[in-house]
Amino acid sequence: MVFHWPASGRGEELAAGMREMRGFLLDKPGCIAVEPPYMTDEGDCLVGISKWESEAAFRASGITLGPPGATVEGETRPRQRFFLHEP
Numbered sequence: 014m015v016f017h018w019p020a021s022g023r024g025e026e027l028a029a030g031m032r033e034m035r036g037f038l039l040d041k042p043g044c045i046a047v048e049p050p051y052m053t054d055e056g057d058c059l060v061g062i063s064k065w066e067s068e069a070a071f072r073a074s075g076i077t078l079g080p081p082g083a084t085v086e087g088e089t090r091p092r093q094r095f096f097l098h099e100p
Contacts, residue, residue, distance in 0.1 A: 016093040017050075017059040023087045024052070024059065031061050038063050043070025068096050 019027045031050040038047045045064040052059055065071040082091050 014095045014097060015061045017061065018057065018089045018092075019059060020087050020089050024056070027059055027087060028052075031059065034061075038074075038076075041074040041076070043067070043074060068098070071096075 017027055017031070028050045035047040035049075038044050043066040045066060047064075048062040050059045050061050063071075065074075078094065079085065079092070084091050
C-alpha cells in the first residue's frame with residue numbers, strides 16, 4: 014500500500030498515472046490484483062493498493078522503489094509505503 018500526497022491541482026494527473034501503472038504491475042509474476050487509486054475523505058491523499066502472492070514475489074518482480082524520504086515531482090511530501098501481512 015502506498016500513500017501519495019499530490020500537489021494542488023495534480024490529483025487527477027497522479028491518479029491517471031496510478032491507473033496506468035495497474036497494467037504494468039498486473040503483468041508481473043506474483044501480482045494478484047491492483048486496486049484503483051482511492052482518495053481519502055480529506056482529498057489530500059491518494060492510496061494505491063497492490064496485492065501480491067508474497068512480499069518476496071513483489072521484491073522479485075524487478076520493480077525499483079524510489080529512495081525513502083524523496084519527494085516525487087507533483088507530490089508535496091515523500092510517499093509512504095507499507096507491506097501488509099495477515100496476522
